[in-house]
Amino acid sequence: MAMQEYDKLKELLANNKKWPMPYMFKFIVPNVEGRVQQVVELLPKHGNVTYNHTKNLKYVSVTCRVSMKSADAIIEITSKVAKIDGVMSL
Template structure:
């Protein structure tokens, strides 16, 4: 995500006045080179994580539902994960 996209996300999340907020992170990772483990290692440790594989097992959808304390904390997690090559954020 580019900086402008994070600014838009931060602005949109900032409109919510009720924190902490249950948030759902969703990423698609190639099922290679430990990419799934890299993504999971950057997600909040107290989140509920689920996985779905494509039929050919080339990609894994990673979903994490977790209470986040602020809009900035969501942007921080997303920006770190998006630094991993080949990851798609949904």
């Protein structure tokens, strides 16, 4: 995700005046070399994480529903996960 995309996300999140707020992280992760675990380790520990595999098991959808304290906290997690090779952020 390019920096301007984070700026757009931050702007959208800034419109929310009530923090903390519920947020849903969603990533599509290649099902190879422990990448799913890498993503999960970066997600908030108090979140509810669910998984959904594609039919051919090549990818795993990782969803985390969690209460977040700020837009910056959301962007920090999203940017760290985006650095993992092959991960797509939704």
